[in-house]
Amino acid sequence: MQRIAFLTLLFLSFALAARAETFTDAAGRTVELPARVERIMAAGPPASVLLYVLAPQKLAGWVHAPSSAEGKLLLPDASKLPELGRLTGKGNAIRADIVTKAKLDLIIDVGDVSEEYAALASRSQNETGVPYILLDGSLAKTPEVFETLGKVVGEPERGTELARYARMTLDKVNAGLAKIPADHRPRVYYGRGADGMQTGLARSINLELLDALGAVNVAAEKGQGGLTKVTPEEVAKWNPDIIIASDPKFAAMARSNPAWSGINAVKGGRVFVQPALPFGWFDGPPGVNRLMGIIWLEQLLYPDVFPTDLRKEAKAFYKAFYQVDLSDAQFDRLLQDKP
Structure with a gap:
């Protein structure tokens, strides 16, 4: 029993x-x-x-x-x-x-x-x-x-x-942003696709990284929502300080388009392509992969506040999150932005 x-x-x-x-x-x-x-x-x-x-x-x-x-x-x-x-x-x-x-x-x-x-x-x-x-x-x-x-x-x-x-x-970037006055934060345009004419409105999850980094989404003046189409004339009018491209073809177009030669980002050589392997650092998709995007953009937008050894940080991130060893050659290719 x-x-x-x-x-x-x-x-x-x-x-x-x-x-x-x-x-x-x-x-x-x-x-x-x-x-x-x-x-x-x-x-x-x-x-x-x-x-x-x-x-x-x-x-x-x-x-x-x-x-x-x-x-x-x-x-x-x-x-x-x-x-x-x-x-x-x-x-x-x-x-x-x-x-x-x-x-x-x-x-x-x-x-x-x-x-x-x-x-x-x-x-x-x-x-x-x-x-x-x-x-x-x-x-x-x-x-x-x-x-x-x-x-x-x-x-x-x-x-x-x-x-x-x-x-x-997240705590590190928030602490650093507390030292940066609002008028020292850049105005940014993020262009998706080969023509770069798709972007996100205010509160779009695809551009949430800009909010996290205290930057101004120039397309936010069109209202709140998700993704939207814009025109080259609108981008020229917004005159962003920085342009971030999801596709190298758009970055090449932005740099060579005579109609955009007067845009601050183009004049200042501040047109960048997001690294995108195995997942995008800024978007594509808007997931936990964006944590690497924070590390990339904080030193890109505010180098004096966030002096970062990007190579070292990327290797650590890829090991911890993707469980792979990122070689120097692979890192270098990630940062290339040729179409």
């Missing part, structure tokens, strides 16, 4: 330990999580980066498969994961076939938290039966997201380690 009682207690304790946990996500949704989370799908590119950095062994696949150049700066096994595509298809329909085929334990999305995304998460969860959580992708929430998701996916120590680095990076 004692042996039976012991086995009964042992079973009950195991059952309690394996019981699903309740999780409240950034949208306030209550989600039942499985006791073990082994295969996770990212609903968008920022979530792909977050999962790769935190728990690459649990990433079921990529929204977009890495290119050959991107794969060289990722762990070999992770770079070979399949492309799952986006969770939603035409008309925002849930692609349940992807979820079924991937045999998922969890779906996560990270970025803007809105009623629209919350509704999509709930609909996906109802249609597929796979728990779906939303996380706040704002830069300020990065340490909290690392800590929270680290616990969810069974990597609390790594989550704490990454959160500590993120918090240190």
